[in-house]
Amino acid sequence: MAEPQRIVIVGTGLAGASAAGELRATGFTGQVTIIGADSHRPYELPALSKGILLGDAEEPDWVHDEDFYQKNDVELLLSTSVREIALGDRVVVDGSGTRYPFDRLLLATGSRPRVLPVPGADLAGLHTLRSLDDSRALLAALRSGGRVVVAGGGWIGCEVAAAARKHGCEVTVVERLPLPLHPVLGDTVAAVFRDLHEQNGVVWRLGVGVAEFTGEQGKITGVRLDGGELLPADVVVVAIGAVPRVELAHAAGLELSDSVPGGGVDTDAGLRTSAPDVYAAGDIAAHFHPRYGRRLRVEHWANAKDPGTHVAGNLLGAAEPYTASPYFFSDQYDLGMEVRGLANPFRDQLVVRGDLAAREFIAFWLRDGAVHAAMNVNMWDDGDALQAMVDKQVVVEPRQLEQADLAGMVG
Structure with a gap:
């Protein structure tokens, strides 16, 4: 070529x-x-x-x-x-x-960004977050304080909620699923993020969706949920994916x-x-x-x-396959985390090393005894070992992951 x-x-x-x-x-x-x-x-x-x-x-x-x-x-x-x-x-x-x-x-x-195809989706005060201009506009709105409703409890929704609380806003997050981040983290680990936000003053509306946005004179004033509840809002952020x-x-x-x-x-x-x-x-x-x-x-x-x-x-003419493992990080309040690999939390075996309640832990997801994904939360010493374990899909005994030296398992 x-x-x-x-x-x-x-x-x-x-x-x-x-x-x-x-x-x-x-x-x-x-x-x-x-x-x-x-x-x-x-x-x-x-x-x-x-x-x-x-x-x-x-x-x-x-x-x-x-x-x-x-x-x-x-x-x-x-x-x-x-x-x-x-x-x-x-x-x-x-x-x-x-x-x-x-x-x-x-x-x-x-x-x-995905949009919600519901009445009122064109009202002023409704934000999405994908560009630098979006971020600056939303920051200005959050600095004004007031009542913020976030539609969506994924990564962006959770990070927006954390930022809004830092700026002193009243924050409610609406999520159709039973827990935030549920599809990617499963019941046990997703509950850590639910509790983190609750402890920082966020109100959850879980298991319910948005029926419409309400407004006056072209400006958003509220979010009506499927069951009829009306949440007053000065700012609404739609964070339901892309x-x-x-x-x-x-x-x-x-x-x-x-x-x-x-x-x-x-x-x-x-x-x-x-x-x-x-x-x-x-x-x-x-x-x-x-x-x-x-x-x-x-x-x-x-x-x-x-x-x-x-x-x-x-x-330029090569044909090299791209083989790197997926990687993601997030910071919310005092919680920092990294995820490597791909988990199916409803099929894979979850093994936790550390303390979930203290939010200092590593979560492993095993499939057929092999490490398919790992997430470190406020623990930063084993990043290289976790990367190698995920890349090589290292086969381990679950009890080893709880206490043994992780670098020694890589070989």
């Missing part, structure tokens, strides 16, 4: 910018163009629901310094929408009709996936799509993972940064 001369990246998020950086770091001297609708240069998303929303940081973590793009001859086109990908002509067409020829193309278009932006890929004729939640763009182990010179990374990629033997679509930070870096080599 001949080395390309023109690489176009659609999407100015972490995945696309990481790929561009790695292309230059490995010595690629051809043309690199990044196109995206955001008005800000590429940034990482975690700070949007953490440092910025807490008021501890004024800016996100930028993927590269401001002068990186000019110094490295990377054409960065911000505030630029893409209208079409014409695979037959090998061009990307922007909203004004400008055409960008490519030899290789990387799609890294990310996700958009939808991959696959419209361009679909219109271009690329194969999409129906085997992962929310769909995505099918890629092989090397992140190549159904079109030989077109790749996908980040939130949109339904990537075939060799270790798991199935497609995964993961929306977390590491699944933008690491595949973005990895795919650069494949854009």
